Amino acid sequence: MSFNVAIDGPAGAGKSTIARAVAKKKGFIYVDTGAMYRAMALFMLREGVDPADAAAIADKCKEADITIQYVDGEQVVLLNGENVNAYLRTEEVGNMASTTSAQPAVRTKLVELQQALAAKSDVIMDGRDIGTVVLPHAQVKIYLTASSMVRAKRRYDELTAKGESCNLEKIRQDIEDRDYRDMHRETSPLKQAEDAVLVDTSDMTIEQVIDRIVALIG
Numbered sequence: 626m627s628f629n630v631a632i633d634g635p636a637g638a639g640k641s642t643i644a645r646a647v648a649k650k651k652g653f654i655y656v657d658t659g660a661m662y663r664a665m666a667l668f669m670l671r672e673g674v675d676p677a678d679a680a681a682i683a684d685k686c687k688e689a690d691i692t693i694q695y696v697d698g699e700q701v702v703l704l705n706g707e708n709v710n711a712y713l714r715t716e717e718v719g720n721m722a723s724t725t726s727a728q729p730a731v732r733t734k735l736v737e738l739q740q741a742l743a744a745k746s747d748v749i750m751d752g753r754d755i756g757t758v759v760l761p762h763a764q765v766k767i768y769l770t771a772s773s774m775v776r777a778k779r780r781y782d783e784l785t786a787k788g789e790s791c792n793l794e795k796i797r798q799d800i801e802d803r804d805y806r807d808m809h810r811e812t813s814p815l816k817q818a819e820d821a822v823l824v825d826t827s828d829m830t831i832e833q834v835i836d837r838i839v840a841l842i843g
């Protein structure tokens with residue numbers, strides 16, 4: 626049986642950085658489920674689908690074939706055969722993902738893909754509903770969080786380092802809006818699984834968080 630680690634938490638808590646590092650240390654595959662929802666959102670943006678039109682999202686998602694490949698240990702998302710990794714990490718795609726991911730039709734399709742990956746390999750998978758819905762029997766579950774101000778500041782520093790101009794207050798507002806949508810949607814809302822360990826990273830370094838999680842995995 627494969628060994629599964631589930632990491633859930635709000636936007637910008639550092640899930641992907643931490644999960645990628647822990648996967649490397651433990652020799653697991655890192656599965657970034659947010660990237661799958663982002664690829665679906667990119668498809669909707671390209672198709673000009675209105676984010677407020679739930680029926681159109683549910684209908685259009687049938688035309689999006691999303692698959693995953695691993696190249697040198699890195700997850701590559703293919704959208705109808707095209708490697709779209711380079712287009713996924715923008716604020717526009719992230720915000721659209723938080724709207725389109727609320728659609729049950731979108732979730733059903735991507736959860737199937739996620740469960741198939743976890744069934745055949747040892748994985749560390751991050752997202753919003755991994756411990757609660759996707760992998761309810763994961764051997765280790767972690768709920769990773771940090772205050773919205775700390776998360777906004779990390780994102781601000783990341784964008785500034787890339788030379789992009791941005792506004793800290795606007796980022797914080799976007800993060801809080803996204804958290805609200807993710808936590809209050811009807812299907813698979815973001816919440817801590819009852820058997821998940823809470824790790825608040827507000828006052829922790831990346832190394833401290835990695836060590837904590839590696840210790841939890843054992």
Ligand code: C5P
Nearest residue numbers: 658659660662722723726752753754807
């Ligand atoms: O984690 P990331 O910021 O890449 O996720 C983008 C969006 O995808 C989230 O705001 C959330 O709405 C959605 N998502 C989800 N379930 C997951 C992973 C991501 O609904 N398992």
